[in-house]
Amino acid sequence: MxxxxxxxxxxxxxxxxxxxxxxxxxxxxxxxxxxxxxxxxxxxxxxxxxxxxxxxxxxxxxxxxxxxxxxxxxxxxxxxxxxxxxxxxxxxxxxxxxxxxxxxxxxxxxxxxxxxxxxxxxxxxxxxxxxxHLRRVDMAHIREIDVLALLGAGSGLVADVLEVANRMVDVRGRDRYQQAVAQVMSAYAPYEGRVSVDGEVVHEGPVVLVNIGGGRYRAGRFKLLPHSVIDDGLLDVCVVGGQMGVRELAGLTRDGSHIGRPGVVYERGSRFVVERTDGGRLSFEHDGELRTCDVSRYTIDVLPAVLPVLAPPTPPGPGPAHASGAARLAEGVA
The missing domain is CATH 3.40.50.10330 (Probable inorganic polyphosphate/atp-NAD kinase; domain 1)
Incomplete structure (x- = not known):
């Protein structure tokens, strides 16, 4: 009505x-x-x-x-x-x-x-x-390509899956991504990389996946950044090192239970640098859009509160991971 x-x-x-x-x-x-x-x-x-x-x-x-x-x-x-x-x-x-x-x-x-x-x-x-009722949402600025990302950006597994999916012209919708995930996981090899947050190196070595952003979900079903809040003035990053197998990761990211596992780094900050250190091209995507630039390093900065978004008075979902930035700070989560 x-x-x-x-x-x-x-x-x-x-x-x-x-x-x-x-x-x-x-x-x-x-x-x-x-x-x-x-x-x-x-x-x-x-x-x-x-x-x-x-x-x-x-x-x-x-x-x-x-x-x-x-x-x-x-x-x-x-x-x-x-x-x-x-x-x-x-x-x-x-x-x-x-x-x-x-x-x-x-x-x-x-x-x-x-x-x-x-x-x-x-x-x-x-x-x-x-x-x-408005939420003033943060976005991410990817400096090397001067692009604003809304949900997230990253390298490794997600970008490689997109690259395979883009070649599947006869398959549509989520079936295409499911088939691409299965194909990539069957022979996936981590790359050698380094990730820095606000000038501090938080991971160096084999990388399966890096995801940086303000949104909890990617592809509508994977909770890669379960503690992220879209309007707290910061971005979250999850780095999955070579210790975790990609098949195990796919299941754990459904509910965010990959956080805290061996080889998984989860941090929060304002500026992030993602690098590939073995001389190869860094596979990279933002908001599901593949970037094929022949570069080995990307810099991502937060742009706080740049997007007014109509929203319900209370963010959906229980628990501190879904609270506002101010509430998370008060609870000691941030």
Whole structure:
């Protein structure tokens, strides 16, 4: 049931018709629902990579109160990057807020904010009423390629799986990634690397996986950074060394139980350097997008509170790992 229009007078809806679900009927349903909540709704269907970022970057000048993303994590990252870059230097209260509705394969950011809440209820809650509830989300800046990451970035196993998955043109959705994981795990070899956090080396030697970010989930199902909070002003890093087998790791990351195991380093900080030390190319990805640059080192910096995101008043999920940054500090978790 559509509620009465609320605080948002003007909204931009950016839909990716090529996202994982590929169901145009859902796009039509979301548009119709939003029209009952927002007096003025502009709708754009993305046509090429980077289009969503361009559209989001223009939302401030067009006086949109909110940008609604209908797509997967890749489209959501593009919109987040466009909003964050444009919003730098602007008053916090004047920036358009973002909300994403899942239409992709992983939908990790939606899960991060809204858990498994139905999208209609999410839109009603976020867009109705007199005042929105916002979380000012941190993002990561990858210096060497000047890219903003929303969920996370890393090297090793995840990037190698993406490289294999991208070659599987006849398989779609999560089946493609499952097959790629099976193929990579059958003959995976760690690389020699080094990871530093705020100038201190936290790992040097064989590396199976490095993941850096503010989101708990990757690919919608793997809890690689279970203690991470998206708005605490810091990023978390998990480094899995060569002591752990990749088959064991795949099972443990389903619920975050890889943390504390031998060979696993978990830290928090503001600046991270990931290097490959054996002279080879460092496989690297961010938000599920593979980077094939011929480099052996990446530097990742946190950009605190750069993205206003519509959210429920209480973050989903129990326990200190899901509390706000201030609450975690008070509990001694941070």
């Amino acid at each position: 559509v509620t009465e229009p609320g605080w948002a007078a003007r909204a931009l809806l950016i839909a990716n018709p090529r996202a994982g679900a590929r169901d145009r009927r859902l796009i039509d349903q979301v548009v119709a629902h939003c029209e009952g909540l927002v007096p003025h709704l502009d709708v754009v269907h993305t046509e090429y990579q980077g289009h969503a970022e361009e559209c989001a970057a223009g939302a401030f000048a067009a006086h949109h109160d909110v940008v609604i993303v209908l797509g997967g994590d890749g489209t959501t990252r593009e919109v987040a990057s466009g909003l964050a870059r444009t919003g730098l230097g602007q008053p916090a209260g004047k920036r358009p807020a973002m909300i994403n509705i899942p239409l992709g394969t992983g939908n990790s950011f939606y899960q991060e904010i809204w858990a498994d809440a139905p999208w209609r209820e999410v839109l009603d809650q976020a867009l109705s009423g007199e005042h929105p």
